Amino acid sequence: MTDLKMAQSDQKQQMHHINHTDLEDFVRQILIANGTSSQNATIVSKCLVSADLRGVDTHGSNRIPSYMERIRQKCLDPSATPSLRQITPVVAQVDGHNGWGFVAAHKAMSRAIEMAQEFGMGMVSVKHSNHFGMSAWLVKQALDAGMMSLVFTNSSPALPAWGGKEKLMGVSPIACGAPSGNDSRSFILDMAPSVAARGKIYKALRRGEKIPVDWALDGEGKSTDDPAKALQGVMLPMGGPKGSALSIMMDVFSGVFSGAAFAGHVTNPYDPSKPADVGHFLVAIKPDLFMTMDEFKGRMDYLYKRVTESEKADGVEQIYFPGEIEQIMEERRLEEGIPLAEAEVAGLNKEADLVQVEHLKIQPA
Numbered sequence: 528m529t530d531l532k533m534a535q536s537d538q539k540q541q542m543h544h545i546n547h548t549d550l551e552d553f554v555r556q557i558l559i560a561n562g563t564s565s566q567n568a569t570i571v572s573k574c575l576v577s578a579d580l581r582g583v584d585t586h587g588s589n590r591i592p593s594y595m596e597r598i599r600q601k602c603l604d605p606s607a608t609p610s611l612r613q614i615t616p617v618v619a620q621v622d623g624h625n626g627w628g629f630v631a632a633h634k635a636m637s638r639a640i641e642m643a644q645e646f647g648m649g650m651v652s653v654k655h656s657n658h659f660g661m662s663a664w665l666v667k668q669a670l671d672a673g674m675m676s677l678v679f680t681n682s683s684p685a686l687p688a689w690g691g692k693e694k695l696m697g698v699s700p701i702a703c704g705a706p707s708g709n710d711s712r713s714f715i716l717d718m719a720p721s722v723a724a725r726g727k728i729y730k731a732l733r734r735g736e737k738i739p740v741d742w743a744l745d746g747e748g749k750s751t752d753d754p755a756k757a758l759q760g761v762m763l764p765m766g767g768p769k770g771s772a773l774s775i776m777m778d779v780f781s782g783v784f785s786g787a788a789f790a791g792h793v794t795n796p797y798d799p800s801k802p803a804d805v806g807h808f809l810v811a812i813k814p815d816l817f818m819t820m821d822e823f824k825g826r827m828d829y830l831y832k833r834v835t836e837s838e839k840a841d842g843v844e845q846i847y848f849p850g851e852i853e854q855i856m857e858e859r860r861l862e863e864g865i866p867l868a869e870a871e872v873a874g875l876n877k878e879a880d881l882v883q884v885e886h887l888k889i890q891p892a
């Protein structure tokens with residue numbers, strides 16, 4: 528979401544600002560009280576708050592009530608430990624054992640990075656996992672180790688196949704990244720293949736807002752600005768058949784290939800009735816395979832400059848590199864805190880009450 532769109536949506540309800548370390552600690556305590564180990568709770572809370580910091584509010588700490596409901600209904604096992612099987616020197620597979628998707632994917636990316644450090648690249652497929660939120664945190668995990676990456680996942684049915692009308696394919700994000708040069712920002716692409724991520728509709732519903740009419744169709748196939756009606760219908764793919772094909776691509780690599788659910792059989796993270804069996808596909812790549820690191824960085828600087836300094840269209844103030852808006856947002860929110868709507872704070876505090884955790888600390892206005 529752009530800076531401007533974020534500012535506009537923040538104005539519609541009373542917002543509270545929360546310091547990111549307070550939010551991370553609060554989320555961590557709720558996770559531990561619900562059966563997650565301290566080590567895994569640290570991974571999950573960091574991933575969720577990283578989404579909040581980057582302005583991807585749809586995939587941040589607000590997901591806690593729905594995730595906890597899945598634990599209460601025994602659809603997600605918070606104590607599961609993912610296992611890893613090495614297939615070839617550069618290929619491994621992780622079985623998430625129906626535990627946290629964040630933990631299984633974190634383990635997979637850690638192994639992919641180790642293989643890339645030794646052999647130039649590492650590929651890890653993940654099965655029997657759960658929703659892992661914002662894909663960009665995995666791209667960032669690779670960037671922190673100086674690696675390029677591909678991060679694919681499948682997800683529950685939300686989009687029709689092109690020409691169809693039933694919810695079949697997931698709004699499954701495609702993400703990838705590359706380290707920055709010395710004078711530029713990292714490349715982080717993280718996008719759902721729909722016009723908008725479905726989480727943006729859940730967020731509008733939580734905040735009592737309307738949605739743009741080109742995001743989804745209602746249950747009768749008509750355009751709608753009502754998030755509740757949109758959730759009864761289907762999401763619209765970006766670029767028509769091309770968005771639909773990208774969603775099928777995520778299912779081929781993350782679902783078919785891994786042994787996880789696919790072809791419309793992944794369970795929605797908001798449905799606490801059965802395990803999700805999500806699949807992921809992660810690749811880490813060493814950037815200096817074909818040239819020195821200095822040359823790679825110089826070329827990234829040149830690309831960044833060419834893109835961001837290209838001639839602007841009428842009415843455009845600034846041209847951004849993919850992921851740059853979110854990086855600027857993160858710098859701002861590290862300073863100013865993370866804005867959460869009143870209803871969202873109440874939802875989180877309700878979870879805290881259930882497990883006797885202290886309420887969220889709100890920054891003084």
Ligand SMILES: NC(=O)c1ccc[n+]([C@@H]2O[C@H](COP(=O)([O-])OP(=O)(O)OC[C@H]3O[C@@H](n4cnc5c(N)ncnc54)[C@H](O)[C@@H]3O)[C@@H](O)[C@H]2O)c1
Pocket residue numbers: 528529583585586658659660661662663680681682698699700702715716717718719720722723724725726727846847848849850851852853
């Ligand atoms: N785990 C799941 O199942 C799942 C499913 C759907 C979405 N998601 C997550 O939802 C999040 C939101 O997805 P989205 O498609 O709505 O993202 P988005 O449309 O806000 O952004 C998509 C990409 O475009 C770039 N971008 C946006 N505006 C730009 C601009 N003005 N200039 C240059 N680049 C720009 C962003 O940096 C980003 O890389 C993602 O983090 C995704 O991983 C997760």
